[in-house]
Amino acid sequence: MTKTSKEGVYTRELNNGDVAYIITYRAHNKSYKRRLGTSSEGWSVLKAYQERQNRSKSFSKVETAINLEDAFEEYYRHIKNKSDTRNTKGRYYNHIHNELGDIPLNEIKPLDVLELRNKLSEKTSNKTKRILSPKTVDDMINLIHTIYQYYNKYHDVQIPSPASSQKVDRYNPDNSRRRYLTEKEIKELFFMIKHRNDFAQNRNTNPDITKELMLFTKIALSTGARLNSILTIKMKDIDFERGVVTITNHKAKRIYKGYIQQDLCIVIKKWCKDCNENTYIFGRSGKSKHPTIFAKRLQPILNKCFNEHVTDRRDKVVIHTLRHTFGSHLAIQGTPIYTIMKLLDHTTIDQTIVYAKLSPNQGQEEVIKLGISTLK
Secondary structure, three states, X not given: OEXXXXXXXXXXXXXXXXXXXXXXXXXXXXXXXXXXXXXHHOOOHHHHHHHHHHHHXXXXXHHHOOEXXXXXXXXXXXXXXXXXXXXXXXXXXXXXXXXXXXXXXXXXXXXXXXXXXXXXXXXXXXXXXXXXXXXXXXXXXXXXXXXXHHHHHHHOOOOOXXXXXXXXXXXXXXXXXXXXXXXHHHXXXXXXXXXXXXXXXXXXXOHHHHXXXXXXXXXXXXXXXXXXXXXXXXXXXXXXXXXXXXXXXXXXXXXXXXXXXXXXXHHHHHHOOOOOOOOEOOOOEOOOOOHHHHHHHHHHHHHHHHHOOOOOHHHOOOOHHHHHHHHHHHHHXXXXXXXXXXXXXXXXXXXXXXXXXXXXXXXXXXXXXHOHHHOO
């Protein structure tokens, strides 16, 4: 926003060349920021200032309407006990709050969200010091849409979301991962985890953390489960005799079965030897560890092993690559595609079909057995 000569009046130049007018003021001991309209709609600095004066003197019904910040706080209270909520709160307050937070839900226009999207696409992340990725920008816009959906559902109202995909296009980047680890690379990863002291800045790294990272990696490669799913496995979820583990798919909100080898069962038992059935494996307590903790500890090792000279983000090895490695090696050994779908708990076969190209015979054996061309 650009400050004008009038107190509390700001302008914002839009991509189409038009100018939007925004006012800030206080009423009933509370601060407000409101977008009034554009030059093409007849607004000017003077008209905006007069509106500001009027609103400061008489409390308008507009101010009693819930704004985006209030709606987000209500939504956040609903999800705060779920995984990744810390990141959700960070996304809102770091990237959305200052632009749209004070505006009532029914006053935010698709053009406002589009302007925010375009601004975010040029913004540098404080954490990575890089321009926000298209997927990250899409996540911000999707969060705004989710806030509207939540508010409408639980207040039995129908305030149109200005951030729906019908009103604001998404970048929809191609995030498909082409990378999986070969057996040689898996051995290299195990070695790097085991000897992470040799390249860690803090040479006195906790040996328990090293064991925990190794255990996590082996469970990921054995089950193909997502990060959040692995971190919420409890002792009671594992049938150690049969090597069966009950996994929660937090993304689809359902549970499914995975399998682990007996030698890995022994390692888990040893790791959690003093734990009860309600203990989370990772955390060894009644509370699971936060996903960010593992990302910060394991991703630097993955970067050191595989990403130092990689430029295409689809070829970078990330924690999710362990899941892709699981599916890829199943396909390489000839596992039927529907079995892979079941083991990865994919919702549709379209999610699994990417592994079909890794199948060793690609249907050759079936065609040879068919023999219809030799019929007489």
